[in-house]
Each structure stands twice: as structure tokens, then as C-alpha cells.
Amino acid sequence: xxxxxxxxxxxxxxxxxxxxxxxxxxxxxxxxxxxxxxxxxxxxxxxxxxxxxxxxxxxxxxxxxxxxxxxxxxxxxxxxxxxxxxxxxxxxxxxxxxxxxxxxxxxxxxxxxxxxxxxxxxxxxxxxxxxxxxxxxxxxxxxxxxxxxxxxxxxxxxxxxxxxxxxxxxxxxxxxxxxxxxxxxxxxxxxxxxxxxxxxxxxxxxxxxxxxxxxxxxxxxxxxxxxxxxxxxxxxxxxxxxxxxxxxxxxxxxxxxxxxxxxxxxxxxxxxxxxxxxxxxxxxxxxxxxxxxxxxxxxxxxxxxxxxxxxxxxxxxxxxxxxxxxxxxxxxxxx
Numbered sequence: 162x163x164x165x166x167x168x169x170x171x172x173x174x175x176x177x178x179x180x181x182x183x184x185x186x187x188x189x190x191x192x193x194x195x196x197x198x199x200x201x202x203x204x205x206x207x208x209x210x211x212x213x214x215x216x217x218x219x220x221x222x223x224x225x226x227x228x229x230x231x232x233x234x235x236x237x238x239x240x241x242x243x244x245x246x247x248x249x250x251x252x253x254x255x256x257x258x259x260x261x262x263x264x265x266x267x268x269x270x271x272x273x274x275x276x277x278x279x280x281x282x283x284x285x286x287x288x289x290x291x292x293x294x295x296x297x298x299x300x301x302x303x304x305x306x307x308x309x310x311x312x313x314x315x316x317x318x319x320x321x322x323x324x325x326x327x328x329x330x331x332x333x334x335x336x337x338x339x340x341x342x343x344x345x346x347x348x349x350x351x352x353x354x355x356x357x358x359x360x361x362x363x364x365x366x367x368x369x370x371x372x373x374x375x376x377x378x379x380x381x382x383x384x385x386x387x388x389x390x391x392x393x394x395x396x397x398x399x400x401x402x403x404x405x406x407x408x409x410x411x412x413x414x415x416x417x418x419x420x421x422x423x424x425x426x427x428x429x430x431x432x433x434x435x436x437x438x439x440x441x442x443x444x445x446x447x448x449x450x451x452x453x454x455x456x457x458x459x460x461x462x463x464x465x466x467x468x469x470x471x472x473x474x475x476x477x478x479x480x481x482x483x484x485x486x487x488x489x490x491x492x493x494x495x496x
């Protein structure tokens with residue numbers, strides 16, 4: 162037995178479907194909107210939508226699909242779901258490509274629920290009670306703005322799987338700046354906070370940010386409490402080549418740089434700025450660590466010098482010299 166978050170009425174597991182049906186028939190505004198952004202995800206989108214439709218809840222849930230002018234069968238597949246579940250699935254299309262950031266924003270702004278969950282078109286949920294558990298956390302404490310959980314990472318290139326994060330789940334702004342353990346596919350947040358983020362931060366003015374979810378969740382963490390659930394509720398699919406995953410080491414460095422740049426911006430904008438030096442040091446060390454395995458000595462030294470010119474105190478970062486020695490040692494081993 163449990164208690165409905167909105168009505169206070171008791172419900173049983175076998176009543177979930179009945180309760181959802183009642184919300185649909187009465188035409189009530191859904192409590193949760195699941196935002197699904199997609200582009201050429203014909204291979205994956207049905208699995209994503211089915212995993213959301215399987216959620217067992219005591220409240221109404223809508224799915225808002227934002228397709229960014231896919232050239233494959235993604236739209237046709239989504240249209241079939243919208244026709245089959247007209248009260249639960251809404252499809253947003255566009256005659257031309259909008260880009261990731263604009264598509265994210267218009268999909269979120271179309272949401273009607275009090276809470277917003279995210280599931281990109283190539284990811285899927287694995288826990289049918291995900292939303293029920295997360296809503297309960299936000300309902301019992303109005304200071305909680307974000308609830309997330311562990312996820313399973315699936316690398317499509319090798320079929321390798323692992324739990325994410327591997328270690329501790331962070332819930333405070335300070336530690337999330339250095340290691341954001343919030344996996345987008347597991348997140349549930351208050352819609353008003355997310356909309357406030359878009360109004361105040363205006364991410365579209367930051368084309369240098371190569372991801373849309375990290376700045377959003379960092380900002381929400383700075384403005385509210387965060388709760389983490391110690392269970393795996395979703396799978397994040399890592400494609401062989403994407404914005405965050407690349408075989409090209411320079412693209413990997415660019416993405417990691419962007420993550421640290423976002424954290425620096427956030428600490429200055431909504432934090433106290435006390436972590437900037439450490440964030441810049443980590444930014445340098447991550448890039449040099451990648452270059453210690455890849456590229457030429459010249460590339461390594463060029464990056465080292467660039468960081469020092471931007472932030473002179475990084476000249477005293479001992480880790481940079483240690484990584485350089487390791488690079489030389491590895492190069493000699495290869496000969």
C-alpha cells in the first residue's frame with residue numbers, strides 16, 4: 162500500500178493502470194512531463210517511448226517528443242505512438258533543423274507538468290517505478306528541486322556496460338562542479354526551476370557549451386536541494402561517435418574543456434567563485450592527461466603553454482610536468 166502524492170488516497174500496485182486511465186479520461190493536467198528530444202533515432206525511439214509508457218504511477222504522465230527534423234523514420238514512429246496514445250504522447254516537429262539547444266528548450270517549454278523528466282531518444286528507462294519514487298521525494302520536501310539516480314551506461318561500440326556513477330553520488334553544488342554525477346536520463350526536476358534557468362542563464366547565448374544538461378543541473382543544484390536514489394533506473398546509451406563520445410582525442414578534449422568552462426561560469430554566476438582556480442587546474446590536467454597518451458610532444462607543449470598564458474599560476478601545477486615525463490616514457494616504449 163502507498164499514498165497518492167496529490168490526492169492522499171491509498172493505492173496498490175495493481176491500481177496503477179486504473180489510476181492513470183482515470184487521469185486520461187478526466188482530461189486532467191499531467192503531474193509529470195517526460196521530455197524526449199530526438200534526431201535520427203529510428204533504431205532506438207520505440208524502446209525509449211515504451212519504457213516511459215510502462216511507468217506505473219498514481220498520477221498523470223505526458224510524453225512530449227521534440228524531433229529535430231530527422232531524415233530517417235523517427236517521425237513516422239513517433240506519429241504512430243501519438244495516434245495510439247493521444248492523451249499521453251505529443252509530437253513536436255519542425256520543417257528544418259533547429260539544433261540541439263533550441264530543440265531542448267522548445268520541448269521543455271511545451272511541457273505542462275509540475276515536474277519534468279528527461280529521456281533522450283536513444284536512451285531508455287529500466288525501472289517501472291522511477292517516476293513514482295522520484296515524485297515522492299519532491300512532494301515531501303518543497304526545497305528539493307532535483308532527484309536523480311544511478312544509471313547503466315551502455316557503450317554501443319563494444320556492448321560494454323557499467324553502473325554510473327561508479328562511486329559516490331553527489332548532491333551539493335560544490336562537488337557537482339568538479340564531477341557532475343547527475344545522468345540526464347535519470348533526472349526529475351521542478352518545471353518552474355528549469356524554466357527559470359532558461360530565462361536567467363539563456364544557454365543559447367553560450368554556443369561554446371557543448372552540452373545542454375550539465376549547466377541546467379548545476380544551476381538547479383545551486384538553487385535547491387538535490388536528492389539521489391541508490392538504484393539504477395535507466396540506461397544511457399553511448400554511441401560510437403557523438404558530442405560527448407569521440408574516437409578523435411581532440412574532440413574529447415574539447416568536450417571536457419567545455420564541461421570545466423561551464424563549471425567555472427556557474428561558480429562565478431551562482432556560486433562564490435572560490436573554486437575557479439581548482440576548476441582551471443582540473444581543466445588543464447584532464448587535457449594533458451589525454452595528450453599524454455595521444456598526439457605529439459608539440460601538441461602537449463602547445464596546450465600546456467596555452468593554459469599558462471591564460472592562467473599564469475598554472476605554471477606551478479606539478480601534475481603537468483609529471484604527465485609530460487610519462488608521455489616521453491610511453492613514446493620511448495613504443496619505439
